[in-house]
Amino acid sequence: MPIAMPDVANQSxxxxxxxxxxxxxxxxEVPLMLALHGEAPRQVSAKVEAFVNLADPKAKGIHMSRLYLALDELSRESSLSHATLCNLLDTFITTHEDLSDQAFVKFDFDLHLRRKALITEKQGWKAYPVTITGQVVEKQLQVELKVNVPYSSTCPCSAALARQLIQEAFVTRFAGQQQISSELVVDWLGTTQGIVATPHSQRSVAEVKVKLQHNVTEFPIVALIDAIEDALKTPVQAAVKRADEQEFARLNGQNLMFCEDAARRLKHTLNGLTEFEDFWLRVNHYESLHAHDAVAVTVKGLQGGYRA
Ligand SMILES: Nc1nc2c(ncn2[C@@H]2O[C@H](COP(=O)(O)OP(=O)(O)OP(=O)(O)O)[C@@H](O)[C@H]2O)c(=O)[nH]1
Known part of the structure; x- marks a missing residue:
């Protein structure tokens, strides 16, 4: 007679x-079809965390394989949507009857979006790190999205200091001249002696986490990324021809930002988005002036909500 396989989780x-x-x-590691509003499901390569609570103090452990197989079924037989996320969490709990009444799942992946150039008709890919989190705690479902959006920030202080140097260079160059030909000035402005200093800019990243309202049954990821980029005005570009680069320079010059400015712009925008019950954000300016970073963090400020 074959000896029964030991089952430590159940028998001890x-x-x-x-x-x-x-x-x-x-x-x-799971490949998934992601369902987004208004488009066919697309494949993403996700890293997933799957958890339940262990409510029975005497039980040896949970059944890891049941969580894994539920996730595998989602990967093979359907796409990740708000509805399938809820079903998955439900399966985590129902397959752990007597052991668990809470469930958590987190999907991390890069979402590739086609992004238009600023002026020309060119387009290119941008990969946005996205996290979708779902949890059922005390029978309440909570879904969160997090996106990281890279952008450029030009220092307003550095811009003012550069302008002062340009003014001083002008005074030196044209000292004592009562009448100056505009042609001469235009030529001079087109030289490095004219624009004698440039402000520093840095690649920056806005990390934004939102909690979906209970009546939202989709993942408004693209809308969230678009809203963040619209607020900041200087998103990192994909395809760039010279005309696009010039427009990028203009946008940077017209949207000078400390990290505080970027954080306030985003806070203002997120306060106006009704799909989200709560938000948390952190902007990171990876400084080129310093070897350290400038950072601002803020939340919506709900009682019992996200904390900075
Ligand atoms: N609970 C638990 N299981 C672990 C851990 N590390 C590895 N495992 C293994 O996860 C495997 C799957 O566990 P179960 O889901 O209970 O597997 P099973 O008993 O074949 O499946 P069921 O019949 O559905 O209970 C087992 O072989 C465990 O040894 C751990 O830290 N905790």
Whole structure:
């Protein structure tokens, strides 16, 4: 007679008893079809975390394979949408009857979007790191999205200091001249002696996390990215011809930003978006003046909501 396979999770007890908040797996590699509003599902390569709580203090452990297989079924047989995310969390709990009543799942992936050039008709890909998180705690479903949006920020202080140097260069160059030909000035402005200093800019990243309102049953990821880029005005570009680069220079010059300015712009925009119950944001200016970064963090400010 074959000897029965041992089943430690079911047949033995915890050596030290106690409940646990989350138990599960992280870094699960899963290709998924992602359902987004108004387009066919597209494939993303996700890293997933899947957890349930362990509410039985005596149980040895949860059933990891049940979480994994539910996720695998989602990957093979359907696409990731708000509805399938809810079903997945529900399956996590129902396959852990007597053990768990809370579930958590997190998907991390890059979302590639086609982005238009600023002036020309060119287009290119931009990859945005996205996180979708779902959890059921005390029977309440909560869905969060997080996106990272790269942009350019030009320092307003540096711009003012550069302008002063340009004014001083002008005074030196044209000192004592009562009448100056505009042609001469235009030529001079087109030289490095004319624009004697340039302000520093830096690649910057806005990290934005939002909690969906309960009546929102889609993932408004693209709308969120668009809103962030519209607020900042200087998103990092994909395809760039000279005309696009010149427009980028103009946009940078007209949208000088400390990290505080960027954070306030985003806060203002997010306060106006009704799909989101709460938000948290952090802007990181990866300084070119310093070897350290300038950072601003803020939240909507709801009681019991996100904390900075
Ligand atoms: N609970 C738990 N399981 C682990 C851990 N590390 C590895 N595993 C393994 O995860 C595997 C799957 O566990 P189960 O889901 O209980 O597997 P199973 O008993 O074949 O599946 P069911 O019949 O559905 O219970 C087991 O072989 C465990 O040894 C851990 O830290 N905790």
């Amino acid at each position: 007890c915890a050596t030290t008893e106690g409940t646990l908040d989350w138990v599960g797996m992280s870094h699960i």
